[in-house]
Every structure is written in C-alpha cells, then in structure tokens.
Amino acid sequence: MKRGLAALAAVALTGCQATVNYAPEGGSAGDGIRYYENSPYVVAYSNGQGGLNWQLMYLPDQTRLMVAKPSIIGGRTEMTLYFHNGVLAGSSAVGDSTALPKAVIAAVQSAIPILSKTLAKPPPHEFPPPYIFKVVVKGDDVSLVSAQGDIGVKVIQEPKS
Amino acid sequence: MRALMTRRILGLAVSCSLFAAAGCADLNVTPVPTVSAKATPAEVATIRSAAQKVNGLRYNLPKPMLQLTPQPDGTATLDVIYLPDSAHEYAIQTNSWFSSYTFQLALDQNRLLNSLEFKADTTAVGQQLLATTGAAEAQAYNLRAAQAVASQTAVATSQSAVDVAQSKVDADAAKLMADTTTAAAAGATDDQKNAVATDQAALASDQAALADAKQVLVRVQGQAQAVATSNTVASAATPVTTTSPTMGTAFGSPTWTQPAAYNLPETYGPVLYALNESYDSAGNYTLALKALTYHLPPTRAGQTDEAQPKFAYYQVKASPPSLAQNLPFKLSDGQAYLAFSKDTVKSIQTASLSLVAKSPGGAPAVVPNVNICLAADHSNIVLIDLAGLTTGRSYLLQMQVIYDDPNTPSEKPFKPPVPGAPVSCAAKPASPPSGTLQLVTATFSVN
Numbered sequence: 001m002k003r004g005l006a007a008l009a010a011v012a013l014t015g016c017q018a019t020v021n022y023a024p025e026g027g028s029a030g031d032g033i034r035y036y037e038n039s040p041y042v043v044a045y046s047n048g049q050g051g052l053n054w055q056l057m058y059l060p061d062q063t064r065l066m067v068a069k070p071s072i073i074g075g076r077t078e079m080t081l082y083f084h085n086g087v088l089a090g091s092s093a094v095g096d097s098t099a100l101p102k103a104v105i106a107a108v109q110s111a112i113p114i115l116s117k118t119l120a121k122p123p124p125h126e127f128p129p130p131y132i133f134k135v136v137v138k139g140d141d142v143s144l145v146s147a148q149g150d151i152g153v154k155v156i157q158e159p160k161s
Numbered sequence: 162m163r164a165l166m167t168r169r170i171l172g173l174a175v176s177c178s179l180f181a182a183a184g185c186a187d188l189n190v191t192p193v194p195t196v197s198a199k200a201t202p203a204e205v206a207t208i209r210s211a212a213q214k215v216n217g218l219r220y221n222l223p224k225p226m227l228q229l230t231p232q233p234d235g236t237a238t239l240d241v242i243y244l245p246d247s248a249h250e251y252a253i254q255t256n257s258w259f260s261s262y263t264f265q266l267a268l269d270q271n272r273l274l275n276s277l278e279f280k281a282d283t284t285a286v287g288q289q290l291l292a293t294t295g296a297a298e299a300q301a302y303n304l305r306a307a308q309a310v311a312s313q314t315a316v317a318t319s320q321s322a323v324d325v326a327q328s329k330v331d332a333d334a335a336k337l338m339a340d341t342t343t344a345a346a347a348g349a350t351d352d353q354k355n356a357v358a359t360d361q362a363a364l365a366s367d368q369a370a371l372a373d374a375k376q377v378l379v380r381v382q383g384q385a386q387a388v389a390t391s392n393t394v395a396s397a398a399t400p401v402t403t404t405s406p407t408m409g410t411a412f413g414s415p416t417w418t419q420p421a422a423y424n425l426p427e428t429y430g431p432v433l434y435a436l437n438e439s440y441d442s443a444g445n446y447t448l449a450l451k452a453l454t455y456h457l458p459p460t461r462a463g464q465t466d467e468a469q470p471k472f473a474y475y476q477v478k479a480s481p482p483s484l485a486q487n488l489p490f491k492l493s494d495g496q497a498y499l500a501f502s503k504d505t506v507k508s509i510q511t512a513s514l515s516l517v518a519k520s521p522g523g524a525p526a527v528v529p530n531v532n533i534c535l536a537a538d539h540s541n542i543v544l545i546d547l548a549g550l551t552t553g554r555s556y557l558l559q560m561q562v563i564y565d566d567p568n569t570p571s572e573k574p575f576k577p578p579v580p581g582a583p584v585s586c587a588a589k590p591a592s593p594p595s596g597t598l599q600l601v602t603a604t605f606s607v608n
Contacts, residue, residue, distance in 0.1 A: 031189050031190050031191065032188065032190055033188075033190055033251075033253070033274070033277060034190060034192075034222060034249065034251055035222070035274065036222060036223065041436075043227060043239060043241075045229065045237070045239055046237075047236060048232075048234070048235050048236030048237060053239070055239070057241060059225045059241065059436065060222070060223050060225055060243075061438070062436075062437075062438050062439065063438055063439065063440055063446070065222075065249075067190075069188070070188055070279055070281065077279075077280070077281050078278075078279070078280040078281075079277075079278070079279045079280070080276070080277070080278040080279075080409060081274075081276065081277045081278075082275075082276045083273065083274040083275055083276060083277075085223055085225075085243045085269075085273060086221075086222055086223030086243060086269075086273035086274055087223070127229065127231070127236075127237045129432075129434070129450065129452075130227060130229060130239065130434065130450065131450075132227065132436065132448070132450055134438070134448055145446060145448050146448070147448040147449045147450050148450060149227075149229075149432070149434045149450040149451075149452055150449075150450065150451060150452050151432065151452045151468050151469070153229045153231060153237050153429075153431075153432045153469065154231070154429045154469055155231040155232070155235055155236070155237060155426070155429065
C-alpha cells in the first residue's frame with residue numbers, strides 16, 4: 001500500500017505534462033497569448049503616370065486569431081515567441097513572397113489588366129483609391145477576394161473656376 | 162506506534178502528490194473590455210470601470226492600414242502601417258504556486274507584441290518533498306530497528322536474571338533435600354538438624370528472587386524500550402539540486418524607430434484606409450478598405466468631417482523652391498516635367514539655363530538648344546522637351562529662377578498634368594517679375 005502510494009507520488013512528480021498549445025481563438029488553448037497569423041495580400045494602386053503599382057505583401061489576417069498557451073503540470077516548459085508587427089514570426093505561417101506558388105503570381109497578374117483600365121483613368125485631380133486582394137490558396141485553387149478603398153486621394157488642389 | 166508512523170509516512174507521500182499536482186506556474190491572458198463607438202455614456206463608464214479592474218501587462222493586436230500619401234510630383238506613395246487595435250486589447254498576468262518561473266515581454270512602440278518568453282519549472286518542490294519523504298521513512302525505520310534492538314536486549318537481560326535465580330533455587334532445593342536426609346538419620350547432630358532450617362530459609366529467599374525476575378521478564382517483553390536519540394535522529398533530507406529557469410539573453414531593450422515624417426506638397430494629408438475583414442454569422446467572408454475620417458475640431462466651423470481634409474500650412478520666408486531629383490523619363494513620352502517643392506516660382510531665367518549630359522565613361526557634354534520652360538497653369542512644374550536627348554544617359558539641369566517668398570500660403574490655382582497629354586509652356590512675362598533670384602539644379606535620366 002505504502003509503496004503504491006509512493007509510486008503514485010512519483011508518477012505525479014515525474015510523469016508530468018509541459019507543452020505549448022497553439023490553437024484558434026475559442027479552441028483548446030484557452031486564455032493564452034492572442035496573435036494573428038498572416039496571409040498574402042496584393043495591393044494595387046495607380047502610379048499617377050498612367051501605370052499601375054502592385055505589391056504582394058503579408059499582413060495580419062484578422063480572421064485567423066490564434067492563441068498560444070503554455071501548459072505545465074509538474075514539469076518544465078519554455079516558451080519563446082517572436083512577433084513582427086503583431087504577427088507570430090517563426091511559425092510556418094510566416095510567409096516568404098519568393099516562396100509563393102507560381103499559380104498565385106499568375107492569378108494576381110491576371111487581374112492586372114482589369115485594374116489598369118480602372119486605375120489608369122482617374123477622375124481629374126484625384127488619385128483613385130487602391131485595391132486590395134486577399135490571396136486565398138487552397139491547393140491548386142487560387143482565388144482573389146477583392147475590395148477597393150471607398151474614396152480617392154486628392155493630391156493637389158483643384159483649379160478654381 | 163508502528164501503525165501511527167506508517168500513517169504519517171503515507172500522509173506525507175499523499176501531500177507530496179498534492180503539492181506536485183497543485184504546484185504550477187501559469188500565464189493568463191485576459192481580454193480587456195473596450196468601448197465601442199456606439200456605446201452610451203453610461204455604458205462607457207461601466208466598461209471603463211471594468212477595464213481598469215483587469216490586471217496585467219497590456220498589449221494590442223495590430224490593425225493594418227494602407228496609407229496613401231500625396232507626393233509633389235502628382236503621384237502618391239503607399240505605406241503599410243500597423244496601429245494598435247483597441248478592440249483587441251489583452252492583459253497578460255503570470256502567477257506561480259510552489260514553482261519558479263521567468264517572464265519577459267517586449268512591446269513595440271505601438272503596443273504590439275514584439276517578443277515574449279515564459280519559462281516555468283514546477284518540479285523543484287515536488288522533488289524536494291519526495292526527498293524529504295524518503296528521509297522521514299529512513300528515520301522511522303532506524304527508530305523501529307533501534308527499538309527492536311533495545312527491547313531484545315532488555316528481554317535477554319531479564320531472561321538471564323531469571324535463569325540465574327532459577328539456578329539458585331534449584332541449588333537450594335538440592336541442598337535442602339540432602340541436609341534433610343542427613344538430619345533424619347540416627348545420631349544426627351544438632352548442627353546437622355539446624356542446617357535444614359538454614360537451607361529452607363535460603364530456598365525461600367531465592368524462590369522469591371526468582372519470582373521477581375520472572376515478573377521483570379514478563380514486563381520487559383510487553384514494553385517498548387526508549388532508545389537513545391543518537392541512534393535514531395536521521396540527518397535532514399539533502400536539498401534537491403535543481404536549476405531554476407534562467408532569463409533568456411535574446412531580449413534586449415527594444416529599439417523604437419523614429420516615426421516617419423512625410424513631406425506633403427499641399428494642403429491635403431494622406432488617406433488612411435483600414436483593412437477590415439471578417440466572417441458574418443452565415444460564414445461569408447467580407448473584405449473592405451475603409452477610409453478613416455478625420456473628426457475636425459469645432460474651431461473649423463463650416464467644415465464637415467472628411468477622410469482627407471485640407472490642412473492649413475505655412476511657407477517660411479527665405480526658403481527657396483527645389484526640384485525633384487533623380488526621376489527617370491521615357492524618351493518616347495516626348496515631354497517630361499519636374500515639380501518644384503513649392504508653388505512660388507514666377508519665372509525661369511532663360512539665359513541661365515544649362516543642361517549637361519553625362520554618359521557612362523564619357524565626358525559631360527552640354528546639350529544645346531533644349532526647350533525648357535515653366536508649364537502654363539502649372540507654376541510649380543518645369544517642362545522639358547525630350548527631343549534631342551539620348552536614352553541611357555543622365556542629365557544635370559541648372560537654371561536660375563525668380564521666386565516669390567510670401568509668408569502666407571499661396572492660393573494660386575493650377576491644374577495637375579494629365580498623363581500622356583502634352584502641356585504647353587507658360588507665356589514669357591514681358592518684364593522680369595519681382596522676387597528673389599535662386600539657382601536650382603536637378604538630375605534626371607532618360608530611358
């Protein structure tokens with residue numbers, strides 16, 4: 001009996017759990033550190049000279065709120081997280097624009113001619129609002145979800161009539 | 162006694178388990194209640210009170226913004242900036258119970274997480290308790306062993322006394338029997354008869370001693386023996402050597418960068434677009450770029466809130482205009498323009514115009530008869546006729562201009578150049594205007 005309890009105590013002391021859980025908000029990680037994962041976006045805007053600028057960039061994805069929670073019961077744990085602009089760095093979700101599949105680039109470029117028609121003809125004295133596309137990659141299926149700014153940008157004063 | 166010791170040992174072992182289970186170091190992150198734009202004053206007070214009661218280090222999640230900033234050349238630059246999202250503010254709190262931990266946190270200047278380290282060790286107390294349990298067990302064992310030895314020694318001593326007393330009784334009985342036989346024979350002397358009485362007395366005395374010795378033996382057999390403490394006190398449990406978590410060295414003092422300053426060409430400020438995305442209750446994804454609205458102060462009566470209001474600005478005297486530098490132009494465009502930093506130029510001194518071509522590896526050469534003028538209706542733009550220039554070369558333009566240096570903002574209107582549409586030169590003033598003479602230079606390339 002006594003030895004059994006001693007063994008139980010030993011298990012309690014040494015057979016412990018010390019992990020760090022990463023899960024979406026509301027999931028198993030509970031009340032840990034909240035952070036966003038990032039996603040690829042494309043921003044397209046007029047260069048003001050009849051052309052178009054577009055940039056592929058990784059931004060915090062506000063629909064991917066994650067939680068990192070260290071869990072420790074009778075053990076040791078070490079958790080070090082590095083963030084860049086509030087996005088967890090070092091995770092597999094951190095993207096490298098050079099690593100994007102060619103399909104993504106092709107999908108983005110396919111939208112450029114359509115944008116050029118719109119953005120290359122700005123109304124007088126106003127810089128057209130930029131477009132943003134969220135690049136959604138699901139295997140071989142790459143799609144772009146778009147939105148455009150709701151107002152243009154005045155660069156210089158309008159002439160007085 | 163032994164059962165009591167066992168129970169104590171078991172109790173200590175169970176305590177070890179409980180301590181091990183209860184010992185913990187935890188990191189909790191609590192959302193801080195935030196006030197929505199539609200909250201009533203009463204709700205604001207309630208939420209602010211609730212927010213003040215949340216303990217812990219605060220940080221925010223980022224709100225990405227696209228900032229389009231007007232540039233002097235009629236274009237706009239795009240920057241992505243990250244602002245703290247007050248709708249996603251959290252408080253980090255750590256606590257420890259029978260454990261050791263280290264915690265480091267570094268924030269960016271905009272309250273975004275930069276780095277975080279949390280190390281915890283809950284094993285030290287449990288290990289120490291287990292070691293203490295072992296020491297207590299050893300101490301109890303030593304005590305029991307010493308008691309057994311002492312008891313056995315006492316019994317053996319008593320038994321020896323009984324044996325000695327029994328021997329005396331047996332000897333007395335044998336002597337009495339012999340003397341009794343002698344005294345009963347004919348012709349026994351008085352001394353022989355008296356010896357019987359003496360033997361009887363000795364036997365009675367030794368029988369009494371034997372009885373006492375037996376009683377002592379019985380008592381010793383049923384009684385635990387106190388033992389000397391020098392035999393039973395175990396040394397205290399040796400402290401368990403554990404290494405507490407150590408602070409990581411990767412964390413230094415965060416370096417906060419100087420905020421960027423933007424040079425705006427006129428009264429219009431940049432436009433900030435908030436990147437909003439969410440899923441609705443039906444699971445539909447929405448993405449939007451919503452321009453932020455400036456809420457103008459009451460002093461600017463008559464102006465409504467807007468995303469890009471006009472800001473008042475001031476032109477300092479003795480601050481001459483300068484030209485945009487290092488711009489690339491296409492020879493096929495036929496015409497290029499350079500923008501002055503300020504709308505104060507009144508005329509170009511044609512006689513001072515100089516355009517020098519710089520070819521790679523070659524000597525600089527003056528370009529003759531180049532047509533350069535102030536643009537009509539664009540008093541801050543210099544037109545350059547690219548005909549006669551050569552691709553792959555850079556050019557240095559030098560000229561003197563006469564500019565006005567008012568200390569009040571100019572209200573002089575002008576049109577922006579339309580891409581692709583030719584812009585004509587302004588009419589040359591009949592007489593040199595008044596103002597300050599200034600030498601300006603610019604470099605540009607033609608491709």
